[in-house]
Amino acid sequence: MTRYAVGLGSNLGDRLGHLVAACAEIGAGKWPWFASPVYETAPVGGPEQDPFLNAVVVVDSDLQPREMLGLLQQIEQRHGRERTVRWGPRTLDLDIVAMEGGPHVDEVLTVPHPRAHERGFVLRPLVDVWPEVDVGDGLSAADALATVGDDDVTLLARDWVPPIPRWPGHALVAGQFALILTTALAFAADGTLPAGEVTVIRVLGAVLAMTGVVFAFIASRRLGPAMTPSPVPKQGSELVMSGPYRYVRHPIYGGLSLLMIGTALFLDSAVGLGVAILLLPFFWFKSSYEERQLRMRFAGYKAYRDVVHRRLIPFVI
Numbered sequence: 001m002t003r004y005a006v007g008l009g010s011n012l013g014d015r016l017g018h019l020v021a022a023c024a025e026i027g028a029g030k031w032p033w034f035a036s037p038v039y040e041t042a043p044v045g046g047p048e049q050d051p052f053l054n055a056v057v058v059v060d061s062d063l064q065p066r067e068m069l070g071l072l073q074q075i076e077q078r079h080g081r082e083r084t085v086r087w088g089p090r091t092l093d094l095d096i097v098a099m100e101g102g103p104h105v106d107e108v109l110t111v112p113h114p115r116a117h118e119r120g121f122v123l124r125p126l127v128d129v130w131p132e133v134d135v136g137d138g139l140s141a142a143d144a145l146a147t148v149g150d151d152d153v154t155l156l157a158r159d160w161v162p163p164i165p166r167w168p169g170h171a172l173v174a175g176q177f178a179l180i181l182t183t184a185l186a187f188a189a190d191g192t193l194p195a196g197e198v199t200v201i202r203v204l205g206a207v208l209a210m211t212g213v214v215f216a217f218i219a220s221r222r223l224g225p226a227m228t229p230s231p232v233p234k235q236g237s238e239l240v241m242s243g244p245y246r247y248v249r250h251p252i253y254g255g256l257s258l259l260m261i262g263t264a265l266f267l268d269s270a271v272g273l274g275v276a277i278l279l280l281p282f283f284w285f286k287s288s289y290e291e292r293q294l295r296m297r298f299a300g301y302k303a304y305r306d307v308v309h310r311r312l313i314p315f316v317i
Helices: 013-025 064-079 120-129 141-148 167-190 199-225 251-266 270-277 279-297 301-307
Strands: 004-011 033-035 038-041 054-060 093-099 153-157
Touching: 004 013, 004 120, 004 141, 013 033, 013 054, 013 064, 013 279, 038 279, 054 120, 054 167, 064 093, 093 120, 120 141, 120 153, 153 279, 167 251, 167 270, 167 279, 199 251, 251 270, 251 279, 270 279, 279 301
Parallel strands: none
Antiparallel strands: 004 054, 004 093, 033 054, 038 054, 038 153
16 A cells, blocks of 8 residues: 545536545545645646635555546546636536645646645645645655745635534534524623613714614525525535625625614613624624535635725624
8 A cells, every 4th residue: 555645626617516526436436545724725836716725635545646646636637627727716626636645746746736835735644634745845845834934825624524524513603503593592681671761872873873784684695505604604605705705705794883883872781792702703703604504615806805994883893
């Protein structure tokens, strides 16, 4: 058996789906394998194109290097790989980047990959699973990464090959409902309806609450059937960039925060205000997790995020 490190990349179509399928097809139930975390990386060379998802799979196989290359090329073809533009966009790109047992060179295959030691998008996931492997020029993967760096490589998920643990998403949804319920209980215990003169603070609270309701309602309608409290997008959903999403990336979270903070001000509830303000850091944390999921699902999400800078509340945060 020989251990191979296979680099995976995709920036066309269902990028994550291509990588997941490739993992299963590389092992095909015959050999032990394990995968690195998945990263999003900027394209290197070639025409303007969407960012890549990249990972590395380490597999122990009884195939010889040329046979392994043939297997990988067959998998690429099944996923619609076309080789029409040098360094162009790809549904699936599979390369043997390193192997145990020393270098291999013949007329069609060179291992380690000739540019592996120069590319952060190869080295970063490789170091996660096989840091000591030789990547050429007498360098281990870890040593090469220390020289090259990984500034354009963004970690998206450590668990991305099924079965994927669902507890992080469930925990975030439970935390959201618990925090909103706690805020509502604080209103009931500490809040009072206005009697007689209405203060500026109460008027401001009413305006914020109504703004939050309208903002969250319009944003939820814009999502349509893709609407879900889970930070993991539904299968088959599309990236929405219109309506409130032109101004803020997570308008429902921002709207809920404005609703609860405004209600606390309207009811003159100091305890409720203190709890409601906690929604902002909570939704910031939840949206951070959600954005990694969105970047895995949608190749255009990074470009959208580069244009829409506010996360929760337009012009504010």
